[in-house]
Amino acid sequence: MCGIFGVIGSPTPSPDLIKRAQNSLSHRGPDTSDSISIPSITFGHTLLSIIGENPTKQPIWSRDGRGLLTFNGEIYNYLELLHNDPYLEKTCGDRKRSDTVVLLEGLRTYGTSFLQLVNGMFAFAYHDLDTGETLLVRDRLGIKPIYYSKLGGRIVFASESQAIRILTGQNFSPDPEGFYSYIRFRYPIFQRSFDRNIRQLLPGYFLRITPSGDIREESWWENNTAGGFTGTYHEAMEEVESLLYSSIEFRMRSDHDFSAFLSGGLDSSLIASIAATKKPQLDTYSIGMSCEKAFDESEYANLVANELATQHHPHYLTAGEFQDEHRAFIQGRNEPIGVPNQVALKALSRQISKTHRVVLSGEGADEIMGGYGRIFLLPHDWHLIQSRANTSRPVTQKLIELYGTHMPETWTDLFLQRYAYTSNEFAVDVLKKSGFDIVTDHHLQSVRHDVETLMESIDTDSTFNMMLIIFQKLHLPGLLSRLDAVTMAHSIEARVPYLDHRLLEFANTLPFDFKVKPKKPRLQLVDLVADEISEVYDIPKSILKDLAQDRLSKDIIDRKKLGFPIPPSLWYLPAGCHLPEELNRHLPYLCWQ
DSSP, rough: OOOEEEOOOEEOOHHHHHHHHHHHHHTTTTTTEEEEEEEEEEEEEEEEEOOOOSSOOSSEEEETOOOEEEEEEETTHHHHHTTTTTHHHHGGGTTTTTTHHHHHHHHHHHEEEGGOOOOOEEEEEEEEEOOEEEEEEEOOOOOOOOOEEEEETTEEEEESSHHHHHHHHHOOOOHHHHHHHHHHHHOOOTOOOTTTTTTEETTTEEEETTTTOOEEESSSSSBBBOOOSOHHHHHHHHHHHHHHHHHHHTOOOOOOHHHHHHHHSHHHHHHHHHHHHSSSEEEEEEEOOOOOGGGOOOOHHHHHHHHHEEEEEEEOOHHHHHHHHHHHHHHHHHOOOSSTTTHHHHHHHHTHHHHHSSSETTTTTTHTTTTOOHHHHHHHHHHHHHHHGGGEEEEEEEEHHHHOOOSSSSSHHHHHHHOOOOHHHHHHHHHHTTTTTTTHHHHHHHHHHHHHHHHOOBEEEEEEEHHHHHIIIIIIHHHHOOOOOOOTTTOEEEEEEGGGHHHHHHHHHHHHHHHHHHSSGGGGGTTOOOOTTTTTTETHHHHHHTTTTTTHHHHHTTTTOOOEEEEGGGGOOTTTTOOOOHHHHHHHSOOOO
């Protein structure tokens, strides 16, 4: 797990700029750093060693000296790739103990088709001397970040946007669309970032840069379909169990001891229960709120740890530590946090870094197995809205209470109204008060248009399943970006077993009722809105809960989802907080005094 950066095109950055870019990413790779410059190409790297007795220093040349790679991530199935391909194994030679080498030689031998065989999380740049082309590639689900900027005839890329600004010499330039989507959804969605000059590469895409400077963005993995499974619920559960076991085994591959987050919720507890069967005395970590016990869930984590006999390490967050971590995060990244619990996870990552480099995390279970019951049931409300002329008076009144007298006219309007954390009017008001005097209707419509285009691209006969794919493509990248930011701030590699692409692809074939199991026929619930049905007349993540029956206590399995609450009193930075000048100038509301 590492930090990567580079420049494609001329002129070559100076040694001083390269060194400064490396330093800005040193928390992502504290072990060693290096760079390679050839005409029109500069690749840089900072290394956090996880796999390999002798860590592979990067950037790295292929065996024939014609391919150059700088790589951030892990290829979990690199041993299987070698075993199934004698030619690849021979090509890797005595360097085959490295997943980096397997990726490099696989690309050199098979080109981008090799990506279809890879199971892992990654973001990398690959240059082919034979064709003169350069590829920037991001993994299927966006677990690892990669940002890029077009500047004249050059492409500048990096794991974090700050390194790009160093290499380009450009100042922070706030993006109205990025900040608008941040205020409404808690993160810049799709390709946007907080900086108008910097874009994110979409998950499952690569950027192809030709020797002439032409740039083409291409999809190498699609996730637009749902449904098709014809087996029984029991057969589906068996396959999910098999895939989850395989995923966790892959993500336990490490030459450094690994650990697991343990919140006391279903998702992390199920992962820990399986990992503990493979590794006795598994180290688990939880964080609690010492300042406000009403928000402290650590007792549930302690309960699971006792059940599984893990080596448990609870950490109790104080108000002062929260404020210190909050300030350090914003000043280090020059970006606002997305949610307050990012700060708590950053503090926990600091504790883990004292003894471990790898942690298993539960992100993705809600998005693939139906954990957000109220919003995943929006198609139910949409049906009621469309048929409200024939709907009973009590239900009509409930809809008015939820959506107002002027109810959503389109499916996109309904989704945005329930998914967004703030209204359009509030977001625009905040932007204008924060110095954005160039917010236009075009910016707002651009965000809406992208959401609408995503919804139209999904091919499924179930609007309920469509909701899960929307969350996988819209919501999940934001969660993963936050996880990467807080763990890599302290040189911790977070691995997410629920997001093995094999498990996600299978889960998407399943009927929605397998994932959110109704307790009574949905046709009998027409007098209720989604908020009244969720977790009362159905069972979210039912397959995972059934898998946990023999592994975890009912107190854990049947807990309602809380979403890692943080006391509101801790959300605010103390007086005297000094944000980076340009951020404070454009968004002063982020530094509550």
